[in-house]
Amino acid sequence: MPQVLEFKLPDLGEGLTEAEIVRWLVEVGDVVAIDQPVVEVETAKAMVEVPCPYGGVVTARFGEEGTELPVGAPLLTVAVGSAGTETAGAAGAPSSVRPESAGPAVPQGTAAGAGSGQGSGSGAAESSGNVLVGYGTGAPAARRRRIRPERLSVTASEAAPVAVAAVPVAVSAAAAAAAPVAADARGPVAVVSPLVRKLARQHDLDLRELTGSGPDGLILRADVESAIRTAATATATAGVATAGVATAEPSEAVGSRARVAVDRAGERIPLRGVRGAVADKLSRSRSEIPDATCWVDADATELMAARAAMNAAGGPSAGPKVSVLALLARICTAALARFPELNSTVDLAAREIVRLPGVHLGFAAQTERGLVVPVVRDAHARNVESIGDEIARLTEAARTGALTPAQLTGGTFTLNNYGVFGVDGSTPIINHPEAAMLGVGRIMAKPWVHNGELAVRQVVQLSLTFDHRVCDGGTAGGFLRYVADCVEQPAVLLRTL
Template identity: 75%
Template sequence: MPQVLEFKLPDLGEGLTEAEIVRWLVEVGEVVAIDQPVVEVETAKAMVEVPCPYGGVVTARFGEEGTELPVGAPLLTVAVGAPEGLDLSGASPSSTESLTSDTSASATATESSGGSGNVLVGYGTGAPAARRRRIRPDRLDRTLVRTSVPDAPAASGTAPATGATHAAPAAPATPVAVGVVNGQGPVPVVSPLVRRLARQHDIDLRRLAGSGPDGLILRADVDGAIRQAEETAAAKTRTALAPAAPTGAAPASAVEAPAAPAAPAAERIPLRGVRGAVADKLSRSRTEIPDATCWVDADATELMAVRAAMNAATGPSAGPKVSVLALLARICTAALARFPELNSTVDTEAREIVRLPGVHLGFAAQTERGLVVPVVRDAHTRNAESIGAEIARLTESARTGKLSPAQLTGGTFTLNNYGVFGVDGSTPIINHPEAAMLGVGRIMPKPWVHQGELAVRQVVQLSLTFDHRVCDGGTAGGFLRYVADCVEQPAVLLRTL
């Protein structure tokens, strides 16, 4: 007899309390091995593949793609222990072997430690205590639909309602809540997307009869209710706009005013995941930090020439190509060594400025998921070549959504190259709880007075936004001027290398 174990969304670390299901990696009825990734979720910091600590047959999945779940909510259930007569013809040989060999090990591990203990390697999470249920072998191909009935006084002659577990066809594959149809008896309601859709259109789910198995309310039922409500509203509008029929004219029912065009509805986009985390951090930054910005134009012609010479070098000493961003990052670490006030944070509760011993340099990277800021650890100990290699590695991970939360936190200073968007200047918002951010505009040919004569030079605008609590304008100006001098005369940087 198999044991049905419930796997809940684990604690993903970094203070995260919820995650959005991006993609399911397994189907109901599929055989999974211990620690096999079963779902890809997106948190406020990164995308993570979550492995399941149990081996067996997936009997239910809780939540559709796009659903946001809190930590501790059920993700799926797994039947551990292969029952007799289970049809595994659709599973791969390796999957079949893993079921017969791994499920017994999973059950043993579950008894002693609650799972494999590797729910999310690297985040220090332990598997939550498993809840065990028994199911008949002939029902392993059916989805486990969990419903709960609110405590209520029992009707005359009947026992009070209690929580129960029902078997239903695999089509819904979603946990359901319980509503009431016309105030009489419980009915399953699909959660959470259908409930959200109903809320947005003011549809009372208690008035709907579900067309799904066991009366399950499906999205099609809610869509039908929405269309019916819209048609009813349009009919009322036509009736109100219809002119009164003159004497002897055709009956009013034969004269119909043209339907008024419906006003387009405003689109609502939830602030969640990466977008929500960015919104919270930027709002906090503007609320807590009294920021100020200074900027300067710099002649980057010599810097571009030095970079070209570096990348043109050949022979055993020639290394990988060095990017402009890597050179600017190395200039930033040199400037922060001279002006450590800007590599700090403010402890608002203690009313203290905390100067940080090392530079963990964040850089803004635009991805399909939004703006992220990967962090180059210990940038003050790296040269331009090493910084460039780390920036390239983190950028690739950001584009593929493989950055871990640890790679997106702990920065002490941010470099923001908004010149890639073809703009010259900006007043960026500080990446809380840091104290400053250097912005870099596009480098482009401009008329410039060089050695007393007008010439066309490669010019860039540099802007520094800083927390006015950690320093005054003199320190911020000194930092920005040193950066500009290194851009205009890279030999200045050689003095500190």
């Protein structure tokens, strides 16, 4: 007789306590292999695939796409030891192959956290014994296939003894087989990313009714946003028309009243996922840290010339180009070596300033999911080329949504290049619990007094926001002046290399 085991949302690491279901990767009635990803979830730090430690037949799923679940809540139930499990991992249709997980696995050692139904006997044989923290295994996921009704040996009566926190979907041989057939009959929807699918779901749009403008009809974000605007316009027009029929008021009054109603209602966007995490961190930073900001304009002409010389040396075979951000990052690590007060944090409980031994440099990156801050580990031990390579790697991971929670935490100082948005200056908010952030504006040609004469130079504004508890203005000013000196005269940096 098959044993039905419950798989709960595991601990995703880094103190995360909840996750939002973005996309189910399996249906009720599917045969899953051990450690096969079964659901894609979005946490406050990354979008990850969660693998199931059991192999068998999926008998129930808990939560629709868009639902937030706390750690420890039931995700699904799996019947192990049934006739259908013999086919787990066997070759199926090509379209059923799942891609590799976005990152490496971090096994926790026991299966206690995976659910109360650890099981024994045949059930234990169908489990990996791992609670996979974060984002699943690094090995390729097994193929999955839908099973025929006669192969499904789990019924509702057999699944009943399993105690779960929510009422699962009633499963029988006929129902389990009918659900996949109904889903397959409609066919898949080609969407450029899960983020686009989520945006459509938030606005109650049926993706099957949209025509994609991408290659082979791929639905892009622009297609969904256009449909949202069209739907909003149609709704407003319908409201005005209805008001005009119901009353004899002038059309101007009706239109004004409709606009007021729309304005008051507004669009409500839940503060969750990355946006919610950013909101919480920024609010905490403003409420806990007595910050201050100082800034200075610097002549970056020599820095840009040095960069051009670096990139010209060696010709096309010299490797990736040196970026301005990598140069500024290396300047920051040199400055932090001279002013370690700014590479620290405050322990409020102990009322102590903790100076940190190494520099883990975060850099702000804007993505479709919102603002994230990937961290370059041990930046103090890297040269410009190594820092640039790591920034490029993390930026690409941020763009594709493949950053792991570990890559987004543990920073000790943040570099924020908002000049890419075409702005000159800002007063950055410190990335709690760090003690400082350097902001960099755009580098542009401006009139500047150089060698006693007016000249056109490449000028940049540098802003330093710092925690006034860890140092006073003299230290902050000294740090910022050293950074500016290195920007104006890159040879100054050679003294510390």
